[in-house]
Amino acid sequence: MLAGGVGGSKFTLGVRSALARRGAPEATVVVNTGDDLWLSGVRLQPDVDSIVYALAGASDTVRGWGRAGDTERVNQELQAWGAGWPWFTLGDLDLGTHLARTGWLREGLTPTQVIERMSQRWPLGARLLPMTDAEVDTRVVLEDGSDLHFQEWWTRHRAALAPARFENPGISSAAPAPGVVEAIADADVVLVAPSNPVVSIGPILAVPGIGPALQATSARVVGVSPIIGGRVVRGMADVCLAAIGVETSAAAVAAHYGSRGSRGLLDAWLVAEEDAALAPAVSALGIDAVVAPLWMTDAEASASIVDAALGAAGL
Ligand code: GDP
Ligand code: CA
Numbered sequence: 679m680l681a682g683g684v685g686g687s688k689f690t691l692g693v694r695s696a697l698a699r700r701g702a703p704e705a706t707v708v709v710n711t712g713d714d715l716w717l718s719g720v721r722l723q724p725d726v727d728s729i730v731y732a733l734a735g736a737s738d739t740v741r742g743w744g745r746a747g748d749t750e751r752v753n754q755e756l757q758a759w760g761a762g763w764p765w766f767t768l769g770d771l772d773l774g775t776h777l778a779r780t781g782w783l784r785e786g787l788t789p790t791q792v793i794e795r796m797s798q799r800w801p802l803g804a805r806l807l808p809m810t811d812a813e814v815d816t817r818v819v820l821e822d823g824s825d826l827h828f829q830e831w832w833t834r835h836r837a838a839l840a841p842a843r844f845e846n847p848g849i850s851s852a853a854p855a856p857g858v859v860e861a862i863a864d865a866d867v868v869l870v871a872p873s874n875p876v877v878s879i880g881p882i883l884a885v886p887g888i889g890p891a892l893q894a895t896s897a898r899v900v901g902v903s904p905i906i907g908g909r910v911v912r913g914m915a916d917v918c919l920a921a922i923g924v925e926t927s928a929a930a931v932a933a934h935y936g937s938r939g940s941r942g943l944l945d946a947w948l949v950a951e952e953d954a955a956l957a958p959a960v961s962a963l964g965i966d967a968v969v970a971p972l973w974m975t976d977a978e979a980s981a982s983i984v985d986a987a988l989g990a991a992g993l
Contacts, residue, residue: 679869682710682878683725685904687732689871692980694803706805706861712816712846712881715829718762720776734800745771765834790855809882812852816877817845837914841921846881854887862891867991870901875931876918898991899938900946903928906972907952929956937964946990
């Protein structure tokens with residue numbers, strides 16, 4: 679599967695349960711690393727960590743990000759020094775993760791190797807791969823040509839500065855992380871999580887080699903709409919979609935991804951019951967439309983969505 683952070687982690691929990699029930703092998707999750715950043719000397723990988731924490735049962739499900747039961751003592755000290763970003767809270771336990779990761783990176787491990795090592799602490803029940811080992815942090819370019827890191831735009835400005843476009847400097851010369859192309863080629867099915875199409879799935883598809891691998895695989899590629907009833911369920915993905923000229927609708931996102939038959943991404947697309955009326959528009963794109971409940975209220979609900987996606991792949 680291809681995944682971002684919050685939507686990606688809720689969906690990954692469903693994938694893990696659905697596959698375990700079927701006695702199927704663990705999934706490989708190719709995770710967006712466009713959200714990554716350097717802050718106060720440490721490397722953050724927000725989407726990777728969201729998925730690791732969720733699979734480990736260690737995430738703060740009430741707040742929606744970070745570790746359960748975290749404290750902010752180090753963060754207060756960083757603020758007292760005037761270090762880091764005052765509007766970007768780093769929890770103490772979370773900082774432990776970032777310190778461990780940064781230490782391993784400094785010792786020469788690749789991001790892929792760091793994630794492999796991090797995956798050994800808890801039985802995650804899935805194999806996580808970064809989309810690339812290269813640093814291709816997402817920048818938001820504004821109308822006046824100035825640019826800022828995606829995290830600053832998202833967290834500090836709450837996506838309120840009108841974006842002209844999103845860029846991942848260096849991505850055109852980045853390579854897929856080891857194992858990514860092989861996982862896609864060997865897959866029984868490729869699932870596209872209901873993640874932000876622009877800044878979570880977009881960067882994954884922009885890594886040279888991943889698009890062609892998705893075109894070439896004999897597996898069916900099945901996506902799940904992150905838009906329900908014309909609205910983003912959570913977050914500000916609508917602002918990202920508007921910036922690239924895509925309407926906030928399940929059918930418009932399907933059209934943006936395109937059908938695999940016409941050099942796009944999807945063989946099938948799950949739309950929410952609320953969007954059943956859009957199914958013919960999706961079918962007209964050459965993409966199989968499947969109507970299902972798409973609220974990921976808990977792991978069981980997510981597993982039912984995964985069952986519907988696997989069904990769309992004939993599995
Ligand atoms: P981020 O990296 O934390 O922004 O998370 P993702 O990119 O993985 O996912 C964010 C997207 O998940 C949001 O834009 C929502 O549209 C979508 N999302 C969140 N909860 C649900 C849900 O319960 N059902 C569906 N279908 N989509 C959801
Ligand atoms: Ca993210």
